[in-house]
Amino acid sequence: MQLIVTAINKAYSSVQAVKNVSFHINSGEIFALLGPNGAGKSSIIRMLVGMTKPDSGSIMISYQSQHYDHVPRRLLGYLPEDRGLYPDKSIEKNLLYLAQLHGLSKNKALSEMEYWLDVFELTARRHDELKQLSKGNQQKVQLIAAVLHQPALVILDEPFSGLDPINQEKVVLFLQQLKAKGMTVILSAHQMAMVEKLADHMLLMAQGQVVLAGTLQQIQQQSQNQRQMKVGFSSEVNLAQLEQLDAIVSVQQLQARHYLLTLAEQASVSDALKQLLQYGELTLVEMQSADLHQLYLAAMARHKPEVAL
Numbered sequence: 001m002q003l004i005v006t007a008i009n010k011a012y013s014s015v016q017a018v019k020n021v022s023f024h025i026n027s028g029e030i031f032a033l034l035g036p037n038g039a040g041k042s043s044i045i046r047m048l049v050g051m052t053k054p055d056s057g058s059i060m061i062s063y064q065s066q067h068y069d070h071v072p073r074r075l076l077g078y079l080p081e082d083r084g085l086y087p088d089k090s091i092e093k094n095l096l097y098l099a100q101l102h103g104l105s106k107n108k109a110l111s112e113m114e115y116w117l118d119v120f121e122l123t124a125r126r127h128d129e130l131k132q133l134s135k136g137n138q139q140k141v142q143l144i145a146a147v148l149h150q151p152a153l154v155i156l157d158e159p160f161s162g163l164d165p166i167n168q169e170k171v172v173l174f175l176q177q178l179k180a181k182g183m184t185v186i187l188s189a190h191q192m193a194m195v196e197k198l199a200d201h202m203l204l205m206a207q208g209q210v211v212l213a214g215t216l217q218q219i220q221q222q223s224q225n226q227r228q229m230k231v232g233f234s235s236e237v238n239l240a241q242l243e244q245l246d247a248i249v250s251v252q253q254l255q256a257r258h259y260l261l262t263l264a265e266q267a268s269v270s271d272a273l274k275q276l277l278q279y280g281e282l283t284l285v286e287m288q289s290a291d292l293h294q295l296y297l298a299a300m301a302r303h304k305p306e307v308a309l
């Protein structure tokens with residue numbers, strides 16, 4: 001499976017939802033679409049699954065020497081933005097019905113269902129009607145429904161939404177299992193800490209455009225101006241004085257005499273150290289990579305004039 005998206009655009013009446021977006025995804029990867037509400041993530045997903053078509057540009061999906069302009073249904077596991085199972089039917093009836101719609105035999109559907117219910121600790125509730133479950137448990141059943149038929153490509157629109165931190169971690173494990181089984185996964189999400197653990201590649205969007213793209217490491221490199229340094233002083237220093245230094249753009253106090261500094265784009269680490277040493281002896285110097293959450297906030301701040309957060 002390979003997916004190549006080239007310069008796609010999509011407008012809805014007056015809104016240009018997707019602007020000239022390109023990316024590619026290789027087989028077995030986990031790929032994350034990130035960005036604030038309204039950035040265009042679901043619009044891209046809807047084009048990938050064939051619910052809408054790009055106004056211009058192209059989508060090419062290659063699988064076993066065949067090429068498609070959207071993911072064919074038989075290859076797709078999809079968790080849509082608007083979830084849709086039967087609330088009055090039991091978990092088991094919902095899942096078996098969907099698996100059989102995808103062509104699984106009753107036995108295969110049962111064994112796949114039992115496997116995933118166990119992963120999500122829902123086995124004891126298999127005969128409960130969906131509407132009796134909490135929102136989080138319904139979400140887990142939706143995730144199972146998306147993958148029961150072992151699709152080659154799984155597309156999940158906000159798989160972490162409505163889940164508590166423990167269940168979010170379970171979804172991380174679930175996605176890692178899909179990858180281990182050789183499935184390719186595309187997801188949209190707002191939970192940077194989860195994405196950071198999972199995604200091989202990511203695309204950060206704002207107002208329909210690509211803002212940052214690549215692996216976490218590549219995104220960290222593209223955001224060089226976000227270099228951060230943790231420092232400790234042997235005695236108290238004045239925070240306001242540190243903030244005045246040319247080499248430093250911001251200072252955050254972590255604990256007594258310990259600070260997290262963001263270095264100015266042009267400053268070298270030795271410039272920063274020379275300037276800091278004017279104020280006292282250093283007991284700790286540690287370079288830190290900004291995490292995805294910080295990179296996301298910084299990228300959004302750079303796009304602030306255009307982005308309604």
Ligand SMILES: Nc1ncnc2c1ncn2[C@@H]1O[C@H](COP(=O)(O)OP(=O)(O)OP(=O)(O)O)[C@@H](O)[C@H]1O
Binds near residue numbers: 035
């Ligand atoms: N069917 C539609 N008709 C008109 N405008 C739409 C339609 N679908 C999306 N839009 C607009 O397109 C833009 C992108 O929306 P989209 O749903 O793709 O964003 P998103 O990144 O998925 O947001 P969220 O994180 O809130 O789900 C928004 O301005 C939205 O209002």
